[in-house]
Amino acid sequence: MRVVVPFAANDPKTRLASVLDPEERRAFSRAMLGDVLEAVREAGGEPELLATAPLDADVPMTVDDRPLTEAVNAALEPETAVVMADLPLATPEAIEALFDASREVVLAPGRGGGTNALLSRQPGFRVDYHDGSFLKHRERAGELGSVGVIDSHRLATDIDEPADLVELLIHGEGRAADWLRDAGFELVRRESRLAIGRE
Amino acid sequence: MRVVVPFAANDPKTRLASVLDPEERRAFSRAMLGDVLEAVREAGGEPELLATAPLDADVPMTVDDRPLTEAVNAALEPETAVVMADLPLATPEAIEALFDASREVVLAPGRGGGTNALLSRQPGFRVDYHDGSFLKHRERAGELGSVGVIDSHRLATDIDEPADLVELLIHGEGRAADWLRDAGFELVRRESRLAIGRE
Numbered sequence: 267m268r269v270v271v272p273f274a275a276n277d278p279k280t281r282l283a284s285v286l287d288p289e290e291r292r293a294f295s296r297a298m299l300g301d302v303l304e305a306v307r308e309a310g311g312e313p314e315l316l317a318t319a320p321l322d323a324d325v326p327m328t329v330d331d332r333p334l335t336e337a338v339n340a341a342l343e344p345e346t347a348v349v350m351a352d353l354p355l356a357t358p359e360a361i362e363a364l365f366d367a368s369r370e371v372v373l374a375p376g377r378g379g380g381t382n383a384l385l386s387r388q389p390g391f392r393v394d395y396h397d398g399s400f401l402k403h404r405e406r407a408g409e410l411g412s413v414g415v416i417d418s419h420r421l422a423t424d425i426d427e428p429a430d431l432v433e434l435l436i437h438g439e440g441r442a443a444d445w446l447r448d449a450g451f452e453l454v455r456r457e458s459r460l461a462i463g464r465e
Numbered sequence: 466m467r468v469v470v471p472f473a474a475n476d477p478k479t480r481l482a483s484v485l486d487p488e489e490r491r492a493f494s495r496a497m498l499g500d501v502l503e504a505v506r507e508a509g510g511e512p513e514l515l516a517t518a519p520l521d522a523d524v525p526m527t528v529d530d531r532p533l534t535e536a537v538n539a540a541l542e543p544e545t546a547v548v549m550a551d552l553p554l555a556t557p558e559a560i561e562a563l564f565d566a567s568r569e570v571v572l573a574p575g576r577g578g579g580t581n582a583l584l585s586r587q588p589g590f591r592v593d594y595h596d597g598s599f600l601k602h603r604e605r606a607g608e609l610g611s612v613g614v615i616d617s618h619r620l621a622t623d624i625d626e627p628a629d630l631v632e633l634l635i636h637g638e639g640r641a642a643d644w645l646r647d648a649g650f651e652l653v654r655r656e657s658r659l660a661i662g663r664e
Binding site: 357359360375377378379397398400401417418419420421422432433436437453455460 | 556558559574576577578596597599600616617618619620621622631632635636652654659
């Protein structure tokens, strides 16, 4: 399965700016990308980077500096999956579930209503990542044919904000979790949920 | 499968007090409980309520006003599942995955490090719901035998805070989602994630 992985090469993860400086955010986003590429490969997928600027990586790459929606639609052919680069908790099993669902369009929602991974076998399907894309994608795909939804906490957990780092420290075992722990982050207990602290 | 469902009958869901008054929180928590009981039954489970005070419900009930950890441990026998009552997105499929995992202890983590559902076939296993229970449960269970972890966004989504209501409005189709919509809540778009508004 061809798997397009969009990646913002310049100034990534701005919503983590309160806890990571620009260089740290670049390194951390590369670590997350490494985790995603490994999970995709272990699931039997063939990843292709769709980057906003050239970067050094051992994976086929298209550079497209247009906004995400336009760039993904230009790359979208039938039998293409799109997996976001900020899913360091993605497992091969969860990606396989995306590949194996026998529907024309398969969606893995992100927390907050985004679409963290999708697979399209439907030539007419187009993405629109603005403003709660999951509901729009589900509606559009339903008009075109069959739709499947993957129920995965790991695929639902895109790392955008400091609160998301908690999930990575709880469940992560890959490059991004290691990077975060090496950078001094650790779990602290606050009320009944865990939060993050930094040494 | 015997499934214990703990339920706080008095002043439930205090962290929703900024958006729901006490009577609304009682009604909403009962609607969530109804969704959970239905999903458990459809998965082939036999639910038993473990309530802090008597309430009117068509399900076997134990009343135990001790804190959650003590009450659950008193109810825990081998071949028992414990499913929280604030999981209105729980599907029969996700509950079945919990039942079907062939491990001595099976855990479904909640966002933020809690344990939203578990199954124990291990006589020595005891719960401790304080402060990031998932990591503690996984460690304890691992010392006793085999451990499985269920990867489910629906089971990970316990409804504690206003931000959690977003997930219910996006994905919910049961009593609790209906209750919330009837109470005037709707999705509003804020940055790239969805939020809630009330008419």
